[in-house]
Amino acid sequence: MHIRLYTKTNCPLCEKAKAVLMELQADVPFTIEELDIYEDDALLEKYQLMIPVVELNGEEIGYGMIEKETVRKRLRQAQKS
Incomplete structure (x- = not known):
C-alpha cells in the first residue's frame, strides 16, 4: 500500500501527521511519499488550506488534524481488498 x-514547510500539523503515519507503519505495512504543495502549482491551488492531506491509493482519507484510528481503519480496509 502507498x-x-x-x-x-514549517507546518506543525504536517509533522504530527507524519508521526501518526510512522506509528501506523509498525502495525500495517505501507510506504509514505511526502509531497510539498509549494513545489507544484496545481497541488498548491488544490490543497492550500487543507494541509496536511493523507491520500491512500488515490483517495483522500484525512486532512488537517489526522486521526490515527481513522487512518488505521482505512488501511485495514485496503489490506482486505
Whole structure:
C-alpha cells in the first residue's frame, strides 16, 4: 500500500501527521511519499488550506488534524481488498 502525504514547510500539523503515519507503519505495512504543495502549482491551488492531506491509493482519507484510528481503519480496509 502507498500513502501520499501532502505537506508544506514549517507546518506543525504536517509533522504530527507524519508521526501518526510512522506509528501506523509498525502495525500495517505501507510506504509514505511526502509531497510539498509549494513545489507544484496545481497541488498548491488544490490543497492550500487543507494541509496536511493523507491520500491512500488515490483517495483522500484525512486532512488537517489526522486521526490515527481513522487512518488505521482505512488501511485495514485496503489490506482486505
